[in-house]
Amino acid sequence: MEAGLLFSGGKDSALAAIMLARDYGTELNTCVFDPDREVPQVHAAATLLGLPFRKRVLGRDLLDEAVDLLLACGYPNDAIDTVHRAAVEMLAGDYAVVADGTRRDDRVPGLDRSEIQRLEMTTGCSYVRPLLGYGKPEVERLAERFFLVVYGETGSIGNGDYEQEIRSAIRARGIDPAPFFPSHHLQSLVVGRRKT
Amino acid sequence: MEAGLLFSGGKDSALAAIMLARDYGTELNTCVFDPDREVPQVHAAATLLGLPFRKRVLGRDLLDEAVDLLLACGYPNDAIDTVHRAAVEMLAGDYAVVADGTRRDDRVPGLDRSEIQRLEMTTGCSYVRPLLGYGKPEVERLAERFFLVVYGETGSIGNGDYEQEIRSAIRARGIDPAPFFPSHHLQSLVVGRRKT
Secondary structure, three states, X not given: OOEEEEOOOOHHHHHHHHHHHOOOOEEEEEEEOXXXXXXXXXXXXXXXXXXXXXXXXOOHHHHHHHHHHHHHHOOOHHHHHHHHHHHHHHHHOOOOEEEOOOOOXXXXXXXXXXXXXXXXXXXXXXEEOOOOOOXXXXXXXXXXXXXXXXXXXXXXXXXXXXXXXXXXXXXXXXOXXXXXXXXXXXXXEEXXXXXX | OOEEEEOOOOHHHHHHHHHHHOOOOEEEEEEEOOOOOOOHHHHXXXXXXXXXXXXXXXXXXXXXXXXXXXXXXXXXXXXHHXXXXXXXXXXHOOOOEEEOOOOOOOOOOOOOHHHHHHHHHHHOOEEEOOOOOOOHHHHHHHHHHHEEEEEEEEOOEOOOOOHHHHHXXXXXXXXXXXXXXXXXXXXXXXXXXXXX
């Protein structure tokens, strides 16, 4: 496959998948920390898109690193960025084009200009973000055209975001994860495809 | 029409047009200062894309303002940004979605975050940049798939960039425009469509 997209099953990465697949042979990649974690609803979302799917294992060391970072910072941004960077770098080993579903208004996760330059220079791959030029209202408008989407807080829906495993790992250290994450942040999961 | 794209006939805005037209009813808009300026090669490029075309007149006052700004700055960036902002605002009066062909590595023209926010809040339109998530190598790779492109310095090819009229206006003031612009900056013009 020409392009590998980081895919959570949510509306943003699903829309990015549709856009990317118009120009590139595209494979969807969902990253987990625990090799035993299954992501059937994400796989189902990939199937709805008609695109091949791979589960990728980032490993428990990265999870520990992310949790350490989050607890040290007191908020999740740097931890999520670290995980996202590792995921992008993993894909850069396998594809000529590495892509994700970040959009214009996303603050996290994101690679800055120098990280992108380093990634592209050292790996020879291209880093592509099909939604970067689109604000939230347009992403929602287009996603609405293509998909049936359900929304819920992390843990209540089976999408493939990193937050769920990070929360569990914090809990396993005897710490309540809730205060470290913004409340009422809704995740999305694509559960159907509209005729277009 | 749902979306209006700023179109120069060059490879970037032509690729942006193809991408945008997959999701939006799209009209191509080329801005000139002088109402008498004809842009047949830009119109021909729009016809190759199979999309409707409109010439828009920004007017001589804006041209004078741009030339004053350029001469005061000693370089064209702020002048080009000013013209581009006026062009985007003109389109915002006519379309729900206003788009351009700026890509990730473009420094000029560009609206910054607060200008975009102000534009979208005051007009209710969405500002979309289909190529913003793509670096130069991917834009060239995709443009190469879709188009036959010719390259040349400003004035030597008939594309619809603002620079040509700004240079003429500087010359009309008895000043040599050459030192104000980067040398060896190639413009592009789409002159054919490849079968895809």
